[in-house]
Amino acid sequence: MIVKLSEIPENINHQVISQTDFAKQRKDKSYLNEINFYNDPTCHAAFEKVRPYCYFAKRIGALNVLILEDFKSKSFQNIDVHKLEHIYAVVNWLAQFHAQGLTLIKSEPFPLGGYWHLETRPDEFEKMKFIDLKHQAIYLADSLYKASYKTLIHGDSKLANYAFDKNYNVLGYDFQYVGSGIGLQDVMLFMTSVFNGEACEKYEESILNLYFESLKNALSNTMSIKEYELLEREWRTLWPIVWSDFYRFLNGWKPEHKKITQFMQNKFSEVLNKI
Numbered sequence: 001m002i003v004k005l006s007e008i009p010e011n012i013n014h015q016v017i018s019q020t021d022f023a024k025q026r027k028d029k030s031y032l033n034e035i036n037f038y039n040d041p042t043c044h045a046a047f048e049k050v051r052p053y054c055y056f057a058k059r060i061g062a063l064n065v066l067i068l069e070d071f072k073s074k075s076f077q078n079i080d081v082h083k084l085e086h087i088y089a090v091v092n093w094l095a096q097f098h099a100q101g102l103t104l105i106k107s108e109p110f111p112l113g114g115y116w117h118l119e120t121r122p123d124e125f126e127k128m129k130f131i132d133l134k135h136q137a138i139y140l141a142d143s144l145y146k147a148s149y150k151t152l153i154h155g156d157s158k159l160a161n162y163a164f165d166k167n168y169n170v171l172g173y174d175f176q177y178v179g180s181g182i183g184l185q186d187v188m189l190f191m192t193s194v195f196n197g198e199a200c201e202k203y204e205e206s207i208l209n210l211y212f213e214s215l216k217n218a219l220s221n222t223m224s225i226k227e228y229e230l231l232e233r234e235w236r237t238l239w240p241i242v243w244s245d246f247y248r249f250l251n252g253w254k255p256e257h258k259k260i261t262q263f264m265q266n267k268f269s270e271v272l273n274k275i
Contacts (some may be wrong), residue, residue, distance in 0.1 A: 001055065004066040006031055026120050030176035031064040033111060037175045038066065042108065043152075046100040050093060051172050071171050074081040076163040085168050086159075087194055091187065091207055092214045093170040094157065098183035099218030101152025105180055113153040113179030114189075116249035117141065118265060124252030133248055133268060139275070140245040144182055153181035158193035183237050187211055188242045197261025208236070240274075243267035 008024050008031075037043055038057040053069035069095040071077075079086060100120070103108075118125065128134040155177025163171045191200055192206065212232050219228055247264050250257045 002052075002068045002070045004064075004068065006064045007062050020123060022044055022123065028163050029111075029156070030115070032059065033178065034174075034176045035066070037178050041102055045171055046104060047097070050097060050170070051175070058220060068173070071163045071173075073222070075165045076169075076171050077165075078160065078163055082159060082194055086164055087190075087203075087207075088210055089164065089168040090157075090159075090162050090190055091211050093162070093172060093210070094154070094183065094186050094190070095214030096170070096218050096252050098151040098186070099215055099222075101183075102149070102219070103222060104152050105150055110152060111179040113155040113177055113181040114178045114185055115156060116246055116253075117144075118245075118248070121249055121252065124249060126252070128248070128252040130251045130273070133244070133246060133251055135269075136244070136271065137248050140241055140248060143238060143241045144185075144245060147182055147234060149182075149234055150180050151183050152178060153183060153186045155179055155186070157186035157190040159190070160193070165258075182235055182242060183211075183215065184239055184242050185246075188239075188246060192246070192259045196258075197263035200261065200263040208239070212236075239265065240267040240270040244271050 009025055035057045037101075038054040052071050054066065055069070056065065056067035072168055112119065118137055124172040125134070125137060128137075154172060154175065156174055157172075161172060163173070187207065191203075195203060216228055216232070223231070243264050244267055247260065247268055250260050
């Protein structure tokens, strides 16, 4: 077993993170969000095979306690060096996760997924230097909030939050930011964790095609072809907005971040050209 203990320190020494009361409340909610996700019976049934088994999840005083299955006991492990096979395996995992999420999101409320949405980042918004991007921040956020098709997203979809076995089966973990969103938000964030800007451009089409083909197959018994086509059309249309919304967060949080690539900037240019 693995025991995950977490609590919010009174003071934090970080070059980027400012430990304001608002930031502390956001982090506190994220810990509770993960506990709720593991305790939710419908989530347990839907995701039992794609995440480590949870034996115990509870807040005790100020301490958040998770007791999880050690995935190494099932021959899963984290990786430092990835292959395309690992990347495609996670994209497929995300499609399966989102297919389940599309059903769950209709039956019970979930908070907004992800850690960068505008509603929870007023401090970063105030610090933004790129005025054109700042002026479009509300438009970007509203475009995602008002999407017709939402699902349950992982919310922190990066390579470090996945484990693999030798057959490229995947387990996901660290669900502090799980919640309602657009499936492509997870795909975008994952791409930023494994590709530079040039690789994003090179593999963009294959990643999207694989994701939507996997999502279509996973939804074959629960969604009509016509409705699925509407979903895919909407999410593909939102793809540049998904990138631009994350760009908005990075510009206010750490404007020199290496994830701000020409590829990301071009996506925002696409959005501007269509407004």
